[in-house]
Amino acid sequence: MSRNAALVVLIAVGAVFQLSCGTQVSVVKDDKLCLFANLTLRFSVSYEVTGNKSQTVAFELPEKVTSEGSTCDSEKSTLKINFGDGHSFSVNFSASSGSYQADLISFSYNLNDSTVFNNSVSEETATVTFALPVTQVALDTCYSCNSRETIQGESVNMTFWNVLIQAFITNGSKSEDVTSCPADEPTAAPPTPTPAGNGTTAAPPTNATTVAPTPAGNGTTAAPPTNTTSVAPPTTPTPPLPTPKTGNYSVKAPNQTEACLLAKFGLRIGYKQGDKFEEMNFEPTGAQMSGSCGVNSSELMLESGPVTLVFTFINDTKKFRLHTLNVTVKTSSGSVLSEGNASLSLWEAALGSSYMCNKEQNFTISEEFHLSTFEVQVQPFGVKKGLFSTAHECSLDDTSILVPIIVGAALAGLILIVVIAYVIGRRKTYVGYQTL
Numbered sequence: 001m002s003r004n005a006a007l008v009v010l011i012a013v014g015a016v017f018q019l020s021c022g023t024q025v026s027v028v029k030d031d032k033l034c035l036f037a038n039l040t041l042r043f044s045v046s047y048e049v050t051g052n053k054s055q056t057v058a059f060e061l062p063e064k065v066t067s068e069g070s071t072c073d074s075e076k077s078t079l080k081i082n083f084g085d086g087h088s089f090s091v092n093f094s095a096s097s098g099s100y101q102a103d104l105i106s107f108s109y110n111l112n113d114s115t116v117f118n119n120s121v122s123e124e125t126a127t128v129t130f131a132l133p134v135t136q137v138a139l140d141t142c143y144s145c146n147s148r149e150t151i152q153g154e155s156v157n158m159t160f161w162n163v164l165i166q167a168f169i170t171n172g173s174k175s176e177d178v179t180s181c182p183a184d185e186p187t188a189a190p191p192t193p194t195p196a197g198n199g200t201t202a203a204p205p206t207n208a209t210t211v212a213p214t215p216a217g218n219g220t221t222a223a224p225p226t227n228t229t230s231v232a233p234p235t236t237p238t239p240p241l242p243t244p245k246t247g248n249y250s251v252k253a254p255n256q257t258e259a260c261l262l263a264k265f266g267l268r269i270g271y272k273q274g275d276k277f278e279e280m281n282f283e284p285t286g287a288q289m290s291g292s293c294g295v296n297s298s299e300l301m302l303e304s305g306p307v308t309l310v311f312t313f314i315n316d317t318k319k320f321r322l323h324t325l326n327v328t329v330k331t332s333s334g335s336v337l338s339e340g341n342a343s344l345s346l347w348e349a350a351l352g353s354s355y356m357c358n359k360e361q362n363f364t365i366s367e368e369f370h371l372s373t374f375e376v377q378v379q380p381f382g383v384k385k386g387l388f389s390t391a392h393e394c395s396l397d398d399t400s401i402l403v404p405i406i407v408g409a410a411l412a413g414l415i416l417i418v419v420i421a422y423v424i425g426r427r428k429t430y431v432g433y434q435t436l
């Protein structure tokens with residue numbers, strides 16, 4: 001078995017310059033080049049240091065690396081780049097029907113390497129794995145990407161640039177043809193690595209296309225068996241959320257059998273977490289509802305999972321509207337965010353009717369909270385027989401006004417065309433008549 005295993009040879013590259021000239025790796029099987037990579041890769045790793053704090057260190061993949069552990073096969077190949085004191089970076093490729101792709105990227109770092117991870121509490125080797133967005137590369141071409149691409153995880157960010165990789169090399173030499181990454185194509189941005197920093201380490205990379213990582217199915221591969229507190233798995237991905245489910249809610253007055261407040265909507269909440277917004281859909285299934293109906297104000301309180309919402313509607317003699325909204329969210333990090341806005345004028349309709357809006361609406365509740373609503377219908381006052389009264393539709397849905405406007409505009413246009421045609425026709429005949 002081991003005799004048949006890929007024979008891996010490293011071609012060392014003269015390490016003359018310290019600054020980012022990229023890292024070159026060639027993997028050879030049966031004396032033939034089968035995998036080639038030339039890339040610049042910068043890691044940013046945060047780790048726990050003494051005193052309950054975390055520290056972030058940034059470093060580049062050095063030029064001096066080994067490729068032990070790399071394998072070439074007809075359908076699966078692995079590029080493994082080992083460097084420094086027990087660190088390694090690897091990419092798994094798979095080939096099928098005329099193309100290949102990088103499936104997984106993983107990075108193992110030895111926290112016991114004090115030259116890099118100074119004062120680390122953990123001495124383990126941690127591994128983070130990222131599944132990559134699918135980029136099909138035609139077989140017998142190199143994947144080329146000069147633009148910077150960043151993969152972000154909770155404790156590790158990786159930025160790549162000047163990437164040239166070919167897996168599944170068939171004839172023993174690197175192809176001259178390339179499949180370029182989308183980021184390189186449209187504007188053909190000049191590939192300037194610009195190591196602008198003073199001194200030894202290169203400057204932090206500038207921004208680029210951000211590749212949202214999806215954590216690999218089975219997570220860490222070579223992760224240490226013991227529990228380390230400093231190493232967290234890659235952040236959960238943020239794929240676009242599905243449209244939230246529409247919930248039906250009602251409030252009954254004490255001793256009443258029929259509802260006095262009706263509400264129906266799908267809801268998404270966006271809240272600020274650190275410097276970015278996180279979104280979650282409000283789950284209507286199992287939501288607890290309560291509230292009250294008054295003459296001048298009615299209230300609906302909903303609680304589901306980590307979210308509590310209080311809607312306060314007011315009656316200002318002819319109309320009702322949503323006046324106050326309070327939101328409380330227990331975030332994934334355990335903190336509790338609570339905000340309210342008591343000067344809203346939303347979902348306004350005449351008393352005795354209901355307000356309805358099927359389109360998505362976005363509201364800013366506060367700097368920390370955004371709200372998107374879907375398929376809204378509410379009636380906080382004057383509900384009869386537990387049913388919504390005639391709906392006042394939001395302007396977004398209102399085609400009843402739009403239709404006459406369009407028809408009117410079309411008619412006006414038609415009349416104008418007829419008049420112009422008439423005038424031109426008249427002038428033509430007149431002019432023609434005169435020349436005769």
Ligand SMILES: *[C@@H]1O[C@H](CO)[C@@H](O)[C@H](O)[C@H]1NC(C)=O
Nearest residue numbers: 021022023024038039162164
């Ligand atoms: C590797 O990439 C560096 C930086 O883009 C470039 O200067 C060098 O010529 C490349 N080497 C090969 C063999 O393509």
Ligand SMILES: *[C@@H]1O[C@H](CO)[C@@H](O)[C@H](O)[C@H]1NC(C)=O
Nearest residue numbers: 044045046056152155156157
């Ligand atoms: C990764 O990048 C994000 C966004 O720039 C930043 O908030 C985070 O601190 C970075 N993490 C590390 C470990 O550098």
Ligand SMILES: *[C@@H]1O[C@H](CO)[C@@H](O)[C@H](O)[C@H]1NC(C)=O
Nearest residue numbers: 048050051052053054229334
């Ligand atoms: C420090 O660690 C203790 C226990 O390990 C924890 O309860 C506390 O929240 C930590 N403090 C900070 C600031 O992270």
Ligand SMILES: *[C@@H]1O[C@H](CO)[C@@H](O)[C@H](O)[C@H]1NC(C)=O
Nearest residue numbers: 071076078092104106129221
């Ligand atoms: C990558 O492929 C190698 C060889 O097929 C395998 O041993 C390894 O577990 C794979 N890595 C990941 C992260 O799946």
Ligand SMILES: *[C@@H]1O[C@H](CO)[C@@H](O)[C@H](O)[C@H]1NC(C)=O
Nearest residue numbers: 195196197198199200201203
């Ligand atoms: C970087 O270099 C510039 C000019 O060469 C200098 O003004 C600046 O103070 C330096 N910054 C650091 C952090 O050394």
Ligand SMILES: *[C@@H]1O[C@H](CO)[C@@H](O)[C@H](O)[C@H]1NC(C)=O
Nearest residue numbers: 187189205206207208209210
């Ligand atoms: C890079 O980010 C800065 C601020 O974060 C922004 O002003 C700039 O437009 C960005 N550049 C590109 C090319 O996205």
Ligand SMILES: *[C@@H]1O[C@H](CO)[C@@H](O)[C@H](O)[C@H]1NC(C)=O
Nearest residue numbers: 104131215216217218219220
């Ligand atoms: C993940 O692990 C489970 C059991 O541990 C296994 O059944 C499953 O096939 C694995 N999935 C992948 C993508 O490797």
Ligand SMILES: *[C@@H]1O[C@H](CO)[C@@H](O)[C@H](O)[C@H]1NC(C)=O
Nearest residue numbers: 223224225226227228229230
């Ligand atoms: C390690 O993690 C497992 C599961 O998360 C837990 O059951 C176990 O108690 C942990 N061990 C230590 C030493 O924290």
Ligand SMILES: *[C@@H]1O[C@H](CO)[C@@H](O)[C@H](O)[C@H]1NC(C)=O
Nearest residue numbers: 252253254255256257258293
């Ligand atoms: C509601 O019912 C309770 C007991 O059944 C009764 O004491 C109370 O007066 C009723 N309230 C109203 C407003 O009818």
Ligand SMILES: *[C@@H]1O[C@H](CO)[C@@H](O)[C@H](O)[C@H]1NC(C)=O
Nearest residue numbers: 294295296315317351381382
């Ligand atoms: C709204 O308020 C007015 C005046 O305060 C009151 O007369 C009317 O009954 C109220 N309407 C409803 C539906 O409660």
Ligand SMILES: *[C@@H]1O[C@H](CO)[C@@H](O)[C@H](O)[C@H]1NC(C)=O
Nearest residue numbers: 310324325326339340341342
């Ligand atoms: C709702 O938010 C408003 C505005 O911040 C605040 O005045 C009010 O007390 C809050 N109400 C509740 C029930 O939290």
Ligand SMILES: *[C@@H]1O[C@H](CO)[C@@H](O)[C@H](O)[C@H]1NC(C)=O
Nearest residue numbers: 359360361362363371372396
């Ligand atoms: C609401 O926000 C989402 C995401 O920010 C956006 O896709 C959508 O177009 C917005 N809708 C409206 C009506 O502004």
